[in-house]
Amino acid sequence: MVSRRQFIVMGAAASSAALFRRPTALRAADATITIGVSGPQTGPNAQHGAQWVAAFDLAIEQIAAQGGPHLRYVFEDSQSEPRQSVSIAQKFVNDPDIAIEVGDFSSTASMAASPIYQRGKLVQFGMTNSHPDFTKGGDYMWSSSISQAEEQPNLADFAVNGLGLKKLAVLHLNTDWGNTSKTLFVQAAQALGAEIVAVEGFLPAERDFRSTLVRIRDTNPTGLILEAYYADAAVIARQVHDLGLKQPIAAVSSVYSPKFIELGGDAVNGIYTQSNFFPDDPRPEVQAFVRAFQTRYGRQPDGFNATAYDTFILIGELVRQFGGTREAIRDGLTKIKNVPSVVYGKISFDPDTRRVAGARYERLLVKDSQFTLWDGSRPAI
Amino acid sequence: MMINQLAFGPWLDYTVNGLIIGNIYALLAVGLALIFGVANLINFAHGSVYTVGAYLGWASITYLHTPLPVTLVIVITGSALLGVAIERVGLRALHGSSRIAPLLATIGISLVLDQLVQLFCSPDPRALASQLPDLRIQIGRGTIGTLDLLIAGVGLVSATGLYGFLRYTKLGWAVRATAQDQDAARQMGVDTDRVNVTVFAIASALGGVSGLLVGMYYNSIDPNMSFDATLKGVVAMMIGGLGNVPGALGGGLLLGLTESYGIALFGSSYRNLFAFALLILILVAAPNGLFGRRRDLPPEPMTGTFIARSRPLRLPRALVAGVVLAAALLPLLPAPYLLQTLTTALLSALLALSLTLVAGTVGQISLGHAALLAIGGYASGLLALDCGLPFVWSVPLAGVITALLGTLLVFPALRMQGHYVSIATLGIGEIVTLVILNWTGLTQGAMGLTGIPAPAIGGIELTSVRSVYWLVLVLVVAIALLQTRLLSGHLGRTWRAIREDEVAARSYGVAANRYKALAFGFGAFGAGVGGAITAHLYSYIDYRTFDTTLSILALTMVILGGLGNVAGAVLGSVLLVSLPELFRAAAEYRMLAYGLVLLVLIRYRPQGLLGTV
């Protein structure tokens, strides 16, 4: 099911590409282009693999419906473990059908496989790999992951200037992602004149945060910052509630998911967050995506769905404009401009960092168990 | 009053918090202790039963809209039936085979159950709303709710109930008799099969209820909550005393308090460090647990209870030589994916060779062996990155560092016996991981080591799959040959004598600690080299690259190949790395297929494919 609007959006994107490339694109559309996906389908991160699949299927269908190139993907389950991602990498590199690789989910798994992709001259598109060194693995490592260097100053501005929180405690997931986020946030918040009174890292399987929160409480912050994924953040919010902490909470965009509300219940009301993607965002590409996703799956998409969807739309566009060979795709990544994107609005890569700049942010507030646009009012402290 | 609250407020809160989480650990530990007490088995499937219980409750509330009492009845019945099935289908047939086979079976069952939950209920976390009215009581500056009280109540009631049951009922008497001596109890007319089934049913019902209550407490359940639950439950049980039911309750609360105070003092990144440090401390200072009675002398073991009677398959030399030759010629085929998979398998084989020596030959079942890979990987990575040492130097040096550090770390475990060694090494392994995570200055903490240079010999980078494969193959063959040679000499018989009967060996002048340390040291060298090469191949490692799942995988490889069997360790590694690759077509059913194959292998070949040595 493709809405008319979606069709128009894609058409508009196509028209932004130079006209003389059209013939190449038509040729590419005749053959099926295979994308290798390395990611978790079993194991502790399996839900993210499932989120990807939903978005991939939707994107492929839409691209085909608009007369774009025929894409297909081969999903190899790595459980997000390096031992398996390296074998998958070798398999993809040696499969001449694979034109580009997407994944893996964790940096641990992705970066272990990078040397193989680099040597095999196959683009490794780590759409969730925010580790600052991921794209330094070589000129075949590309990422559309939200750069924390961009998101965190935004969040800091939201918390300090927007919400007026000046004494902050930061609770972060102790992984490469959480750690990078925390460091960048602290820098940005301090530059804005805020005081950081506590920084606490927690382990991935953690469920009990009460004592950590007491420790934070006793530093008397005026606001709490969460650098966590939605499932952890929901559990934290409930315990904040149980402990009777009244400080306003601002959380990183990764909590943006319908699951956050489901798991957090009443305790997540009043939490501020931001998102690159918000279903009520009037931008046409967002509206088209949300509606199509909801029609097909009967639920609202979240940030992970949006990222995966964007990636396949981007690949479709790469193939259409530059052709479906490995080299064409890699060269295309350096040249492609302004591909419509749910997360970014428009995607263009910086050919040096091989990352995307300019993610858009909507500032949100959870109100009555709904994500709503923040109206600019400050919390009572 | 105000001053009082200021002075004691936070500590009161930390104590309350510690007791709340301790409650949950206690509930898990009671079930584990009950099973251990009777079956002399650490039930690694307990966490999975807990998960299944949580999902049963979720399904019953979501689809049948049951009120809490009905939900509880459904969860108790379902989990108890699951427990019966585990005992009947998974474990009973293994009675009489080696002690290690049931342990491995519970790991396999756990894998299968977790995968089934994931397949039926999706991997995404689900909300499990509490069905109790949420009345909150103010204690200190925080509050506790009705669920906290219910969890504490269930823990207390089940522990005292079980204590009374064991103490005062006829069936309880039979359970205790079975726990003392399974064979003697049977001769005295106790139906030990019935006892075992009863115990599994009770413990599993308790496990299922724990899952339901804890799920409601966090309002969140997911298919991966089982491993952590097992881990913390085992630690709590160990603190209370292996198989000591009331002790488990105390162990859980103490563990919760320790974690809470640890967080208070050092922050939440150190929580598990405190948990495992407490574990090691208890194992060293009071091995029977804080609440266990001191035992004066270990009972005399019957010989050969540790491993099955060995009837290893004798592989003809020509066959082994032929396989090695074929392996060496394999890269001539254009099959890079196969080579890459086999390289991973051979790197695992370095770990498995080390573990088969320590666990199989010397009988010290280590559950934290992957930590050696981590030490080797980080040592070589840091030597290359910080000191600029070339690959040919950093790798062997990393092996030596791993041998020294590994032996030093395992030192507290050398004088322990049986299950204590396994749990201690599990704890030591976790401690290594947590130190790597928290020692940011040296290890870059959570960011991991990036840009580790590729393997290079004499200035030539080994970048092709082929050359790396050959390098690892040569290493594996060399270490396997060396290990075989050591096993054929006086060290081999001395090590195996320690495994068979440490007391008797010591009575004949064998300094058991020295020889255990030697085995650990030699094994750690090989594993360290394996970890080092892995680090250079991946170019990036972090604290999750070599985790506990890998330790357990390595143990599976070793048992599958045959404990102590050198060729078996290599065969086990190749099989267990290749099988999941072969099952790739099954996509999300892949790990389920793997778990089932594993269970079938344990059932029909508990002594391993090539036999224990």
Next chain:
Amino acid sequence: MVPPLLQVRGVTRRFAGLVAVNAIDLDVAEGELVSVIGPNGAGKSTLFNLISGLDRPNVGTVHFAGQDVTGLRPERLAALGLARTFQHGRVFGNLSVIDNVLVGAHVRLRCVRPAVPLLGPLIELGLAAWRPAAVRAEEQSLRADAEAILALFGDRLLPRRDQPAYSLSYANRRRLEIARALALHPRLLLMDEPTAGMNESETAEMQVLIGRLKASGQTLLLIEHKLEMVMRLSDRVLAMDDGQRIAEGLPGRVRNDPAVIEAYLGHHALGSAEPVA
């Protein structure tokens, strides 16, 4: 005067509320065969554990070969030349018969176990892998000695030397246990009920063997229930009951001691069905 090889003075061992061994004195001189008798639960095996270092006394001292060895670890005692067998037989089930005996000879390994502090284990590992001529020669001579020891048992053990010990009959396991202890070339051999569970002809065979050992000058300390054998072989006998010494001296005297008779008659659960005649 030469001090006795083994000198036990006032040794006491208490377990929760129970005195298993109470103020026992015991001497064994070089070349002597001393037996300890007493009903089940008299504390004989506990006494053996205290002497061989598996357990520590609460009170009292043990001297061996002129040295205070109280509470010394068993491996140190073995190195000093003390070997023991176990009541229930503790052979290494999965080791071959010959390997069982060779483990008994562990303390006699010299070449491959150089007494170097700290680096000793590493050198041992290196030598075990490298196996220079001296190490090989040592292994060869120990192996030859082990076969000679197996030959003491006629064709009971020698033809089965490469079989795993678990495949042996019960009596053969007890024999293997003794062979393993002999391989240590002990100055003192402690035997805990060597004929337990053996039939009459096997017992007789064992008696001959112990007699030959004694004749060859081996010092022996024996726990035994079969009193006829004890009386025939022993130089002196110590009788225990409830952890106490109830009689000591020449076999004939101990046998007729009223306290001993009372102890045996008072216990219905005798370890031996043999009449005290």
